[in-house]
Amino acid sequence: MKEFAQAPAVLIFDTFIRVYFSCRPSPDAHGQYLSYTGFVDLDRKNISTIINISRKPILPLGSRGAFDEFGIYPVSVIKHDNQVRAYYGGWTRCESVPFNVAIGCAVSHDEGKTFTRIGNGPVLSYSPDEPFILSGPKIRKFGDQWYIWYIAGKKWILTDTGPEPTYKIRMATSLDGIHWKKINKDLIENKIDEDEAQASPDVFFYDNLFHMFFCYRHSINFRGKNGGYRIGYAFSQDMFSWTRADEKAGIDVSQFGWDSEMIAYPHVFKLDRQVYMLYLGNHVGKYGFGAARLEDYSS
């Protein structure tokens, strides 16, 4: 793997935290990438210290014609019984648009080091109101019920440089994490315009409230600072209706450096009385991910 460390997702162990992320070999002759997921283990007492890095991807790519033949990214993990389950975006390549994505599921019996698919097809895929690009899964369990927040593609916009997709945050519920019932509505109101692209719906329960950190960008001309990703925020009493309040997110692009043009793909977790956020910087994580610690919280 040569480039990118995207969409960090954390699993907490006794002495370390395992951060899953997606990365890529160099692009092929046509400039196209494959994406794989691996992990890095960080010292629980000091998350700036790297203890271990996975030697190979946690899951091989799908076989010929499968929904996840060209990429496994992003990944969200959860401990369940004695296993670890991973929900991931599986990528394929198309003719009229560059790609499509659907959500797959894999399970690990070795504490999250290696995973096996639970099926060769997706666990969550397209429907009348969600025609393409189902991705960015974030798996959660509250009580006995499973929840998955994800993004669903709305339209492909034709630009000078080819078609660009736009997508919105949605959710589904389940009793077993396998058979899902979609809510079938966009959860987060638009701020930029109706074509705003929203991603990485990271839900976190803290101080009796559901908090969602996510990222959003313009639908076109979004690869630089002006239209690029920022981190957004919304809160909810019941996980189904959300009030957007980006001004409360409390994090913005830096003046200089690796996260000066954009900040994206937030993942928030509680660790030993602190709350951390991992996130991506410029070029959507081409050069790695970073962390922030919650300093001040008021509901």
Add this chain to the structure above:
Amino acid sequence: MKWIKLGKIFDPMDHILPNNCREFAQSPQALVYDSFVRIYFSTRMKDETDKFLSHVAFVDFDKTLQNIISISQHTILPLGRLGCYDEHGIFPFNVMRVDRETIFGYISGWSRRKSVSIETSIGLAISTDNGFTFNRIGDGPILTASLSESFLIGDPFVIKDGDIYHMWYIYGTKWIEPVHQADSSERVYKIGHACSADGIVWEKEGRQIIADTLDENECQALPTVLKYRGMYHMFFCYRAAIDFRKNKTKSYRIGYAYSMNCATWTRDDTLAGIDPSCSGWDSEMMCYPHIFLCENKMYMLYNGNEFGRSGFGAALLES
């Protein structure tokens, strides 16, 4: 069973077709009206990449199926939008009358891929103008790939039996690596089954319901089912996975299975009662069957050589 062949009843080259289509009149599917029979079919045009796009059209026949009354010249259902499951074709298109005002049209939608040629999913469009035009219920499909059915969900055929809607469809099981790198992969698919309370939200059974007779790579397609005198009769077509386009011994034949309860099916192709002719339009293969009742007679529509490039024909059940 024994079928009396009525010969080819429709040749697309004899007519002007809508959407700049010429050639192909595939997977004929009938809807019986008071005074005529409307047969929907898929025909083709080439796009700017020189590949085919399949469009839905219909031809109205009198109830003897001997005289053509008219052919659609308008767009019955436009293809899907950019990036959608049915952007590159609709083939087949299965129609079912729900009530006096409503006809459901089940879409087998095609969308082109890179590493393999194609992906398919099933969608739904509804007609409220008595089958003249159809509108999608959404841009996305109602039935698509799932955990145990990885790709190539297509060929929907729906009936309502009592309160329950049944759909028979096909799902892909594998893409076979080509022997030579330059060749494209060939696909394998099997017939599956799903149920619904409303014809819109479906629950798959999740298993192969018709046993293979050739080998594990047998391809089964276009299931068509009629409940007649308490028994369910299914006709479908089947072929080898490889070398089936020109080789007569591997090309599509009509298969048959029956069931008393819609749950277990007994396959017996010898009971199908219909085979390729010695010569002519249906001598090299027979495919894409559709059975329906009209004025108390049971008919089969089907395609012949080159998968229906030159039209479709009919047969009448003798007894």
